[in-house]
Each structure stands twice: as structure tokens, then as C-alpha cells.
Amino acid sequence: MTPMRVLVIDDEASIRKLAERELAAAHRRIVTAESALAALAMADRETFDVIVADIRLPDGDGLDLLPSLWEKLPDAEIIMITGYGTVESALKAMKLGAYDYITKPFNLERLDVVLDKAYERVCLKRQNRRLLQGQKDTEAPRLVGRSEAIRRIVKLIEKVAPHDTSVLITGESGTGKDVVARNIHAMSRRAKGPFIVKNCASLQKDLLRSELFGYVKGAFTGALETREGLVSLAEGGTLFLDEIGDMPLELQGALLRLLETKKFRRVGEQQERSVDVRFVFATHRDLLAEMRAGRFHEALYHRLNVFHLHLPPLRERREDIPLLVEHLLGLLSPPAHPYRLADETLAHLMTYDWPGNVRELKNVLERCLILSESTLILPQSLPRELTGDLRTHGADQRGCLPLHEVERLHIQRALALFSGNRSDAARALGISRKTLYRKIKAYGLE
Structure with a gap:
């Protein structure tokens, strides 16, 4: 974890040397x-x-x-140094918001305690702000599976986690890229630091830079105070940028510079700031294809691709499904009434292709818990596309579907694959967004 950073301001050289010599510690930089x-x-x-x-x-x-x-360092706590006759000024400083004051000559033991308590308050403020922004300091979820692919991923996580190397995680939507990112953080030397998550697809283009890097008071209309960005919030920890392939091209150059120099500028600020952050990225896109199409910065692609982890889709590791079902049911079931699958129900899950991967599996099991008449989940609780019981939808005796039903199911699966993102689903289906919206409405898939 990054040491506490303390700035001591005093015109007496003896005081500065005393602070550097006596206050410096493994957890504190002066x-x-x-x-x-x-x-x-x-x-x-x-x-x-x-x-x-x-x-x-x-x-x-x-x-x-x-x-x-405070305009430059809004989170900082300030301790005033006072001599004889200036205690009144120190008390005035505390009314203005200073944390505490100390008198000359120093009582080093007291100052040592005050520094640590002030830092605790700084950490609490940052944690509260992360919570307000929807960030949670939670324990890393377990990566469940016994397939060769999952065992290989676990070994790679164990190898890369102790290093500060940036990691790129790829795979279809719903494969668990966020789980891998959290495990990398949890097994790193930064585990006690913050884990900040941001989905690049959800960043508003006009507010993108200020949300990522922060801004100073007066930088633009509405900037009434200095605000820290996500990069600063992740100081000493890990910044996980999900769906990096959706980051606008104009911001990718700034991100590349941050990765190379570990320095950034807040919006409206001239001076660069240093930052100590580990970066993890994820995307469901083919970044090489995006780069060749001119939608992704070439230098950034090579910078991200230093250590690459690819998560295979669930259909390519079906042997993990029973363990995943057991794990997910344990999370979803009430402790007093654990649910389990009938063998026939599990057989349906094993043969399904899971376009939405583990996320879709979890959603299906949650639906089963609602519909099941008992704690033994029977096939009747499964969605139609899993059971293959399509006779009520106009299939003949050989199970042949009408063309409109095939199209409806295909659109439904495409939407599940891209977590409801209609732009991505339309692109994958080879149709316009307008056509997709029309078909969604016609088939009642809203």
C-alpha cells in the first residue's frame, strides 16, 4: 500500500531536518x-x-x-505549527477547518499520533466518496471452475498479481472479467488499497476527461469546487477500466500518456500530478480489429497488451457448469432452504450454448428459484429456449421452427450476449439500430 505522504512547511531548517529524520517511517513519507x-x-x-x-x-x-x-488538495488534513503567542491564530485555523495544532518545541510522540489520526480521517473521506460514486470495497469473488482453461487463468492471476504490470482481460460479455480483475487486486500488494471500477461505455463523452482525471474550481461552467477524478481515488490501489474498447478515441491518447508517465492533469490545471495506481482493463471487443479499423489507438493497444488474459465462453468449458450451479445456488438460496437441481434440469443446462455466459446462467437460476414449487428445481422452471419445448410456438412434430420464431430467438440471444446493449447487438446481427428497435417491439422483447 502507498505510504502516507506528509508535507511539512517551515522556514526553520532545523525543524525541517528534525521532521525528515524523526517522522519518516515505513508507512510515512516526509x-x-x-x-x-x-x-x-x-x-x-x-x-x-x-x-x-x-x-x-x-x-x-x-x-x-x-x-x-485545500483548492489544490481537497482531501488533505492540515495541522498548524504554532509558537508562543500564536495559539489564538491556531485556534482560528481550526475553526476554518484545520485538523489540529502543535506547539514548538515539538512533542514528537504527540505529533506522531496526530499524523496517523489525521490520515485515518483522510482515508475515511476518500472511502465515503468512493461509496457515493457506487464503488464498494468488497472481498474478491471466487473464480469457480475445474476446467483446464480456468486452472490456467488462476495460475496466470497468481503470477501477475504481485507485479504492477497492467493487465488486459478479454472475453465475451458475462464471462467474469470483473471477477478476474478483483482477484488480481486481492492478490496484489495493493489489496488494502482502493479498487475503483469504471465502465468506459457509461462515461459521458463531454464529461469523460473530468470524471477520469478530476477538475479544478472554475475549469468549466458548473465547476464550483475542485474535485478528484477516478485516477486520484484509486491512489495506492487498482483502477479497473471495464469495456476499454468503448473509450472515445480522443481520450485514449491521454490514457496512454498516463500509463507511460504515471502523471496526469486535472481539467483546468497546468501542472502535472504524479499518481501511484495499478491499471487493469477489460473488453469484449477484438481490440486488434478495432485498431485496424482506426477506432482504437495503435500505441495504446500495444501498451495494454503487455499481459493478456482471455476468458473462454461458458460453452467451451461446459465441465464448469455443475460447479458454477452449486456456487450460484449457494449465493441465491435462502440459508434455511437450499435449492438444488434435478438431474434432468442440469442436463438441459449442460446442452445449452449460453450466449450470455455466467451472467445468463445466474439470471436463469434466479428465475428458477422464483418459479420452482419446491427446493428441487425441475425443468418446468427453465426458460423455453433451454428446454427445447417449442410445440406451443408452432413447431411441427419434427421440431422445425417457423422462420419468425428463429429470428425472435436469435435476437433474444444477441441481446443477452451483449447485456442488452442494442448498438452492439445490431452491429453483431448486421442490421441497423432502427431495424433492431422495430423487431424488438414487434416480438415483445422490450
């Missing part, structure tokens, strides 16, 4: 500045968690410095 101007310049380039600032500085008052520091 940086010093001799003036307000030098401190602001450092805050432009680097993120600090806790700031220890003298109230009296050669080029300004410590109280006047507070707003400028």
Missing part, C-alpha cells in the same frame, strides 16, 4: 518546504495526505495558505 510559495508549487505537482504548516512563514500567513492548499 517532504519539506521552506515557504508558502514552495509548498504551493509542490501541491501543484504531487498529492499530499497530511500537511503540517507553520502559522508564520517568510512569504505569508499560514491562515491565508489554508484555502489555496
Whole structure:
């Protein structure tokens, strides 16, 4: 996990040297500045968690410095240094929002405790903001399966997790790319740090850069305060960018620079900031084809493709289905009334092609729990496309379907494959979005 970063601002060289010598620790990095101007310049380039600032500085008052520091570092907690006769100013600083104050000469033991408590508050603020943005610090789900493909994926995760190498995870929608990403984070040295997830397909094009990198107050209309972006929220942890193939081309160059330099600029800010983040990417697209078609940055493609994990679809590892069913039913069933499948029901699941992969399997089992008359799930609880019982849909005795029914089922499976994304489904089916919308309405698939 990234050490706590502390900025000590004092014009006395002896105080700065004392701080560097006595406060530095394995979990704490100390940086010093001799003036307000030098401190602001450092805050432009680097993120600090806790700031220890003298109230009296050669080029300004410590109280006047507070707003400028918070504008640049909105999460930082500030501790004021005060001498004899300036305690009143320190109390005024606390009313303005400073965390605490210490008096000269230093009581190093007390300062050591105050620094750690201030950092706890910083971490709590960041955690709360992640929760407000829909991020959850949850335990990594288990990667379930006994197939050769899954065993190979597990071994590769174990090998790459301890390193900070960026990882690209590919595979069809619903194969569990997010599960692999969470396992990489959980097995890394960053496991105690944040795990930030963002689906690139859900990013609004005009707000994309500000959401990813953050922005400063006044950067654009509506920017009433400085905001941290997803990159800053992931400091010391992992940033998982799902569906990277859907990121607009104009932002891909900025992402490439971030990967190469570990530096970025907030929107409206001139200075670059350093960041310590591990990146994991995922996509259901063929990025090589996207690159050749001019929709994906060539240099970014090669930068992402350093360590590639491909998740095979469920239809290519059917031997994992019984274990997945057991695992999912354990998650979905009430503890007092565990559900199980009849052998005939499992046989239907084993022969189905699962265009929506593990996600579709989970949805089918959830439906079965609702429809089943008992804790033994019979084939009657399965959707029609799994049981093959199509006589009520106009099939003759040989099971031949009318053409319109084949089309309806095919569109239904395409929508499941792309998790309801109609643009992707239309592209895969080779029809326009307008035609797909018309057929969805005609077949009652809304």
C-alpha cells in the first residue's frame, strides 16, 4: 500500500531536518518546504495526505495558505505549527477547518499520533466518496471452475498479481472479467488499497476527461469546487477500466500518456500530478480489429497488451457448469432452504450454448428459484429456449421452427450476449439500430 505522504512547511531548517529524520517511517513519507510559495508549487505537482504548516512563514500567513492548499488538495488534513503567542491564530485555523495544532518545541510522540489520526480521517473521506460514486470495497469473488482453461487463468492471476504490470482481460460479455480483475487486486500488494471500477461505455463523452482525471474550481461552467477524478481515488490501489474498447478515441491518447508517465492533469490545471495506481482493463471487443479499423489507438493497444488474459465462453468449458450451479445456488438460496437441481434440469443446462455466459446462467437460476414449487428445481422452471419445448410456438412434430420464431430467438440471444446493449447487438446481427428497435417491439422483447 502507498505510504502516507506528509508535507511539512517551515522556514526553520532545523525543524525541517528534525521532521525528515524523526517522522519518516515505513508507512510515512516526509517532504519539506521552506515557504508558502514552495509548498504551493509542490501541491501543484504531487498529492499530499497530511500537511503540517507553520502559522508564520517568510512569504505569508499560514491562515491565508489554508484555502489555496485545500483548492489544490481537497482531501488533505492540515495541522498548524504554532509558537508562543500564536495559539489564538491556531485556534482560528481550526475553526476554518484545520485538523489540529502543535506547539514548538515539538512533542514528537504527540505529533506522531496526530499524523496517523489525521490520515485515518483522510482515508475515511476518500472511502465515503468512493461509496457515493457506487464503488464498494468488497472481498474478491471466487473464480469457480475445474476446467483446464480456468486452472490456467488462476495460475496466470497468481503470477501477475504481485507485479504492477497492467493487465488486459478479454472475453465475451458475462464471462467474469470483473471477477478476474478483483482477484488480481486481492492478490496484489495493493489489496488494502482502493479498487475503483469504471465502465468506459457509461462515461459521458463531454464529461469523460473530468470524471477520469478530476477538475479544478472554475475549469468549466458548473465547476464550483475542485474535485478528484477516478485516477486520484484509486491512489495506492487498482483502477479497473471495464469495456476499454468503448473509450472515445480522443481520450485514449491521454490514457496512454498516463500509463507511460504515471502523471496526469486535472481539467483546468497546468501542472502535472504524479499518481501511484495499478491499471487493469477489460473488453469484449477484438481490440486488434478495432485498431485496424482506426477506432482504437495503435500505441495504446500495444501498451495494454503487455499481459493478456482471455476468458473462454461458458460453452467451451461446459465441465464448469455443475460447479458454477452449486456456487450460484449457494449465493441465491435462502440459508434455511437450499435449492438444488434435478438431474434432468442440469442436463438441459449442460446442452445449452449460453450466449450470455455466467451472467445468463445466474439470471436463469434466479428465475428458477422464483418459479420452482419446491427446493428441487425441475425443468418446468427453465426458460423455453433451454428446454427445447417449442410445440406451443408452432413447431411441427419434427421440431422445425417457423422462420419468425428463429429470428425472435436469435435476437433474444444477441441481446443477452451483449447485456442488452442494442448498438452492439445490431452491429453483431448486421442490421441497423432502427431495424433492431422495430423487431424488438414487434416480438415483445422490450
